[in-house]
Amino acid sequence: MKAADIRATFLKFFESKGHAVVASSPVVPGDDPTLLFTNAGMNQFKDVFLGFDKRPYQRATTSQKCIRAGGKHNDLDNVGYTARHHTFFEMLGNFSFGDYFKKDAIAFAWELLTVHFKLPADKLWATVYAEDDEAYDIWLKDIGLPAERIVRIGDNKGGRYQSDNFWMMGDTGPCGPCSEIFYDHGPDVAGGPPGSAEQDGDRYIEIWNNVFMQFNRTEDGVMHKLPKPSVDTGMGLERLAAVLQHVHSNYEIDLFVALLAAAKKAVDEAGAGDCDKDSPSLKVIADHIRACSFTICDGVIPGNAGRGYVLRRIARRAIRHGYKLGARAPFFHKLVAALVEQMGEAYPELRAAEKRVTEVLLQEETGFFRTIANGMEILEAALAGGQGVDGDTAFKLHDTYGFPVDLTGDVCRERGVAVDEARFNELLEEQKTRARQAGKFKMAQGLSYEGVATAFHGYEHLVCETSRITALYVD
Numbered sequence: 001m002k003a004a005d006i007r008a009t010f011l012k013f014f015e016s017k018g019h020a021v022v023a024s025s026p027v028v029p030g031d032d033p034t035l036l037f038t039n040a041g042m043n044q045f046k047d048v049f050l051g052f053d054k055r056p057y058q059r060a061t062t063s064q065k066c067i068r069a070g071g072k073h074n075d076l077d078n079v080g081y082t083a084r085h086h087t088f089f090e091m092l093g094n095f096s097f098g099d100y101f102k103k104d105a106i107a108f109a110w111e112l113l114t115v116h117f118k119l120p121a122d123k124l125w126a127t128v129y130a131e132d133d134e135a136y137d138i139w140l141k142d143i144g145l146p147a148e149r150i151v152r153i154g155d156n157k158g159g160r161y162q163s164d165n166f167w168m169m170g171d172t173g174p175c176g177p178c179s180e181i182f183y184d185h186g187p188d189v190a191g192g193p194p195g196s197a198e199q200d201g202d203r204y205i206e207i208w209n210n211v212f213m214q215f216n217r218t219e220d221g222v223m224h225k226l227p228k229p230s231v232d233t234g235m236g237l238e239r240l241a242a243v244l245q246h247v248h249s250n251y252e253i254d255l256f257v258a259l260l261a262a263a264k265k266a267v268d269e270a271g272a273g274d275c276d277k278d279s280p281s282l283k284v285i286a287d288h289i290r291a292c293s294f295t296i297c298d299g300v301i302p303g304n305a306g307r308g309y310v311l312r313r314i315a316r317r318a319i320r321h322g323y324k325l326g327a328r329a330p331f332f333h334k335l336v337a338a339l340v341e342q343m344g345e346a347y348p349e350l351r352a353a354e355k356r357v358t359e360v361l362l363q364e365e366t367g368f369f370r371t372i373a374n375g376m377e378i379l380e381a382a383l384a385g386g387q388g389v390d391g392d393t394a395f396k397l398h399d400t401y402g403f404p405v406d407l408t409g410d411v412c413r414e415r416g417v418a419v420d421e422a423r424f425n426e427l428l429e430e431q432k433t434r435a436r437q438a439g440k441f442k443m444a445q446g447l448s449y450e451g452v453a454t455a456f457h458g459y460e461h462l463v464c465e466t467s468r469i470t471a472l473y474v475d
Ligand code: ATP
Pocket: 068, 075, 084, 085, 086, 087, 088, 089, 091, 167, 206, 207, 208, 209, 234, 235, 236, 237, 238, 239
């Protein structure tokens, strides 16, 4: 079953159960300052859960574009290291706004997985929040899942509501205990069952989370009861596709096979010749083109703050991986066409934005390729000592060569060393203070205010010089 068919089957199933099929919201949340990027299907329904907004339906289903590269849910550092984490992914979800609750939610999930997708029941596990006897009993008695495969996961991270089975959108907002469904990829893959010390592998993969929304957490940490108990679920489309396509990694599903081939071709043509088709760097590139394209499509452009800086960090990380494989000229933008081929039908806005997305990425690449070689030389020299990268070097790389500190950290991690982020942050703060003071001084002198332009940022200038895009959203 192709990713596109899985998406359609999911939405149809919930439509047949009385759910309204609602379009994905943009990856940039419209009016939620607590959120950098959309990180779950429930985001667009936040106010409905809270009781501030009413919809003509009480049940909804979506396939939501999500980004987890910052904020509470940040998987950037997992990409390239696990078979199941992306910066951009699609979350399939069903929602009940004060309508059905645990019993129906679990029954729907089980029916869809075992009857419609025909997953073998003996490979499925469920976890519940430790104190949630109700959910435990539903799995045991209604569904008939053996007790050995129902795991209570408690308060293992300190604080009553910090456990893995208590889902929160962010530090504030709707939240509640959850029940997760895992699929066992079999003994060929490393990793232990949910709740065990060895869980963090790719054998037992969490495919679906059913959240029983019951609280609104406010800034003071207080949990207020929601007007009505509700349901919010999320299943990673790519993870389910891996299961249904009988592969053990998201990167082996149809959509990623196509993107990986396009990545290899682009990198090879940009100077690599014939790079290793199994390199983790290609996976990073294939992952990152999705996050970059969808964020640009939804109105973000690379910049030095906020969402624009997250986008820049992801793009430059991908470019550095291409450089590592041997690319010496812009290649990343070429992947947009392959992505549109794979996802343009499900997300027409991506197809419509193809030209703009390609141009924005080409511009970002052109800027970064001017400094990357010199920056890498400095970084390699620092790494030659075998002691990791000191904060002063990391700052110089950031300031003059346009290396975001997490990019430097990514290189360090490949070599098994670290970057001194504490010192880096100190230098960054000092620079900001200097820039602020310079601004004030000029104001006092009666001169025009030039703000941070008085501080030199090597790469900002490069990027500004080539900037021809003015009509887009800048944050
Ligand atoms: P994990 O523990 O594997 O990091 P999670 O518990 O953080 O997942 P949820 O917040 O419960 O994930 O999100 C719901 C579903 O979305 C997950 O069950 C999974 O299928 C999918 N998912 C979550 N994060 C990612 C990601 N970074 N890439 C791809 N799919 C993801």
